[in-house]
Every structure is written in C-alpha cells, then in structure tokens.
Amino acid sequence: MTRETNVLVVGAGPAGLASAIEMKRLGVDRITVVDREPEAGGMPRMCHHTGFGIWDFHRLLSGPRYARRYVELAKVSGVEILTSTVIIGWDDARALTYTSPSGVGVISGNAVLLATGVRERPRPARLVPGTRPHGVYTTGSLQRFVYERRLPVGKRAVIVGAEEVSLSAFMTLREAGLEVAAITTKHPRHQMYFPYSLAKLWLVDLLNRTPILTSTRVRRILGLRRVEGVEVVHEDTGRTEVIPCDTVVFTGDWIPENEVARSGDIVMDRGTLGPQVDGGFRASRIGIFAAGNLLHGAETAATSAMEGRMAAHQIARFLEDGVWPEVRLPVHVSSPILWVYPNSISNSDSRLPRGRLAFRVDRFVDGAAVQVKQGGKTLYTRSFRRLVPNETLHLPDEWLEHVDLNGEPLEVTVTG
Numbered sequence: 001m002t003r004e005t006n007v008l009v010v011g012a013g014p015a016g017l018a019s020a021i022e023m024k025r026l027g028v029d030r031i032t033v034v035d036r037e038p039e040a041g042g043m044p045r046m047c048h049h050t051g052f053g054i055w056d057f058h059r060l061l062s063g064p065r066y067a068r069r070y071v072e073l074a075k076v077s078g079v080e081i082l083t084s085t086v087i088i089g090w091d092d093a094r095a096l097t098y099t100s101p102s103g104v105g106v107i108s109g110n111a112v113l114l115a116t117g118v119r120e121r122p123r124p125a126r127l128v129p130g131t132r133p134h135g136v137y138t139t140g141s142l143q144r145f146v147y148e149r150r151l152p153v154g155k156r157a158v159i160v161g162a163e164e165v166s167l168s169a170f171m172t173l174r175e176a177g178l179e180v181a182a183i184t185t186k187h188p189r190h191q192m193y194f195p196y197s198l199a200k201l202w203l204v205d206l207l208n209r210t211p212i213l214t215s216t217r218v219r220r221i222l223g224l225r226r227v228e229g230v231e232v233v234h235e236d237t238g239r240t241e242v243i244p245c246d247t248v249v250f251t252g253d254w255i256p257e258n259e260v261a262r263s264g265d266i267v268m269d270r271g272t273l274g275p276q277v278d279g280g281f282r283a284s285r286i287g288i289f290a291a292g293n294l295l296h297g298a299e300t301a302a303t304s305a306m307e308g309r310m311a312a313h314q315i316a317r318f319l320e321d322g323v324w325p326e327v328r329l330p331v332h333v334s335s336p337i338l339w340v341y342p343n344s345i346s347n348s349d350s351r352l353p354r355g356r357l358a359f360r361v362d363r364f365v366d367g368a369a370v371q372v373k374q375g376g377k378t379l380y381t382r383s384f385r386r387l388v389p390n391e392t393l394h395l396p397d398e399w400l401e402h403v404d405l406n407g408e409p410l411e412v413t414v415t416g
C-alpha cells in the first residue's frame with residue numbers, strides 16, 4: 001500500500017506532536033504522524049509521576065495526562081495520527097517503508113521530520129559483569145513493567161545513576177512499593193537537580209534519607225535466578241561493598257533511537273549519535289528534518305516539544321520556497337565535551353535555536369573555559385565556574401558571524 005502526505009512525522013512523542021500542531025497553526029496541511037506504539041504520546045505515557053507540563057501548559061501534569069493533551073491538541077488541529085505503525089526503512093529520498101497491522105506499505109511526504117526519541121543503554125551495553133538474573137531494568141523498562149503491564153517488580157532496589165531520570169526511577173520504585181537501598185553514581189557528586197518543588201513532599205523526604213554513593217562503580221551483579229545484590233567499588237578508596245537487593249535499575253546513559261535515520265544514509269553526529277543537524281533542524285539530506293531527544297540524550301519533554309515547534313517553522317518555510325543549504329560545516333568536540341547541538345553550521349543559519357549552542361560533558365570540571373575554534377583560530381571563549389555531567393550547558397551564538405563557511409570544521413573544546 002502506498003500513501004502520500006505533505007509532511008511525514010516519525011514519532012508521536014512531544015517533539016513530533018508539538019511540531020505537527022505548530023505546522024497546522026502555520027497553515028501546513030496534510031500532516032501525518034506515525035508511531036510504532038499502540039498509543040501516541042511518546043515517553044511521557046510511561047512516566048506516571050508528576051513533573052510535566054509546567055513550561056508548555058503552565059500546570060503540573062503527570063506524564064500520561066501531558067501526553068494525552070498533546071494527542072488531543074493534534075487531533076483537534078486535524079493532524080492524522082497512525083499508531084502501531086513502525087517505520088522500517090526508506091523506499092526513496094522522502095518515502096519511508098512501514099509495517100502495521102494492516103500490512104506493509106510506503107508513505108511519502110514532501111518533507112520528513114524524524115522525532116524518534118532516545119532510550120537508555122541496557123545493562124549488557126554498559127559491560128557490567130556478573131550473572132544474568134531477573135530483576136535488572138532500565139528506567140524505561142521498569143516503568144513499562146510497573147505501569148503498563150502492572151507486574152510486580154521486587155522489594156528492595158539499587159538505582160545506578162544519579163541524574164534527573166534517576167528520580168523518575170526512584171518515584172516509580174516507591175510507587176511500586178519498593179525500598180530504595182541506595183543510589184550510586186560514578187561521579188563525585190549527584191546530578192539530580194530536578195526542582196524539588198515539583199516532586200511530592202514525601203518523596204523529597206525519602207530521597208534525603210536514601211544513601212547516595214558517589215564515586216562508585218558497579219562491579220558485579222549477584223544472584224543466579226533473581227538478583228541478590230550488587231557489588232560496588234568505592235573508587236576513592238578501592239573498598240568494595242555488597243548491597244543486598246532484588247532489583248537493579250540502570251538510569252540515564254542515553255542512546256538515540258537512530259535506526260531510521262541511519263538506514264537513510266543521513267550523516268550522523270559522532271557525539272550525539274543522532275542525525276547531524278544545522279541550526280534549522282535540517283539533517284544532511286534535502287527535505288529531512290530532526291527534532292527532540294533523537295538529537296541529544298534526554299532533555300525535558302517541554303524542551304523536546306519546543307524544538308518540535310521551532311522545526312515546524314523551518315519545515316513550513318522549506319515547503320514554501322524549497323531552499324536547502326548548500327554548505328554545511330560539522331562541529332566537532334573533544335573530551336570532556338560529549339556532544340554539541342546543533343552539530344553543523346550551514347549557510348542558512350543566521351542564528352542557532354534560542355540563540356545558543358547546547359553541550360554536555362562527561363565529568364565534573366571546575367573553572368573551565370569553553371572555546372569555539374576554527375582552523376586554530378579561537379572564535380569565542382566563555383568561562384564556567386563548573387561544568388556538570390548530565391546537565392545541558394549553553395554557549396551563546398555570538399561567534400556565528402565569524403565562521404568561515406569555506407573553512408575547516410568547527411571545534412568546541414575545554415581549556416583551563
């Protein structure tokens with residue numbers, strides 16, 4: 001079966017839906033959003049805790065309510081949503097192949113927005129040795145167990161990772177009735193800066209009473225059929241400790257859902273592992289855009305939705321004038337910088353989204369200067385009191401006008 005649409009959006013999460021709604025508002029017609037899940041709404045559907053909506057709906061919502069709002073708005077706007085539809089590859093430059101309960105088909109559009117999100121790296125990908133017992137989850141798989149399938153999880157858990165999403169795991173475990181024995185992080189400090197005011201008071205109290213083991217590494221998972229504990233090493237002293245538990249949740253450590261982009265010969269960024277985009281959310285192939293968490297590990301839902309809306313403006317413009325940049329320069333990074341986004345600069349970029357370049361680092365760095373360079377020339381330097389891992393940091397785009405588009409790739413580095 002072959003279907004035609006004007007704009008095909010892959011992924012009905014906050015980025016894809018917000019983009020579709022905004023395109024409708026801008027007068028773009030025939031927008032089709034596809035999602036492999038039986039229900040639209042993306043990742044928030046699984047996050048039954050509060051913490052969504054404050055920026056885009058000006059009220060605090062649970063994940064499922066937030067997701068429903070976007071789905072309802074999209075439907076009211078006249079966006080076509082196809083669920084249980086998995087994009088499996090490319091048939092042509094702007095035509096994608098899909099499978100759905102009604103069969104296999106091709107859907108083509110004049111523009112395509114990829115908004116397929118991210119997932120957490122599972123335990124095998126993190127190379128944690130030990131046995132392979134039941135009771136090991138990522139936050140995402142935990143939430144599917146608890147909220148979607150309503151299955152029992154365990155009694156006592158250890159959370160590996162201490163960033164914002166670790167709080168989501170904490171809330172889910174508590175709501176499922178588990179005690180959280182400890183939260184571990186390889187970093188010397190935790191990175192859970194989620195506004196405490198958004199969390200329930202009982203949670204803050206419990207969290208404050210939960211041991212957070214910093215500078216630790218999970219050396220082994222113990223147990224044959226069921227998890228019986230984790231062995232952690234305190235990196236500062238070399239001391240090992242066994243924490244008895246029947247559940248382990250690996251949190252954060254994101255990997256983009258980049259299969260659709262990769263199978264389309266789209267240039268991928270070495271840092272984010274998502275599609276390389278310029279300041280207009282344009283991927284390397286004409287008419288293909290990308291937005292949301294696919295571009296950069298997990299941001300909040302509101303940030304992804306905002307990017308979707310910004311991409312909508314670029315898509316609407318492209319549909320009108322067909323203009324696509326001729327020159328793109330990649331932006332490379334080196335450690336401790338993990339990635340930057342946007343990660344290419346094109347001749348269509350007069351500003352970057354929200355006037356800034358976003359980046360993340362892999363460790364805490366105190367008193368750092370971050371530089372944008374091109375061919376050995378420093379275009380911009382900004383000092384930071386502290387660079388924090390798992391937190392998105394920003395550089396204003398004041399240096400953009402000094403970029404030589406015929407020159408070498410840009411580099412973002414840390415000095416000092």
Ligand SMILES: Cc1cc2nc3c(=O)[nH]c(=O)nc-3n(C[C@H](O)[C@H](O)[C@H](O)COP(=O)(O)OP(=O)(O)OC[C@H]3O[C@@H](n4cnc5c(N)ncnc54)[C@H](O)[C@@H]3O)c2cc1C
Binds near residue numbers: 034298301
């Ligand atoms: C555990 C957890 C807790 C969180 N808690 C909060 C919070 O409290 N507050 C907050 O603001 N944010 C929170 N977030 C972040 C928020 O969920 C994300 O920022 C947001 O969902 C990203 O939106 P997105 O549209 O980019 O991607 P997603 O929401 O991930 O949507 C991507 C969609 O693409 C679909 N898809 C992927 N591949 C294909 C394919 N091949 N074919 C068809 N469809 C496909 C997926 O099914 C999915 O529905 C949390 C995230 C997690 C994982």
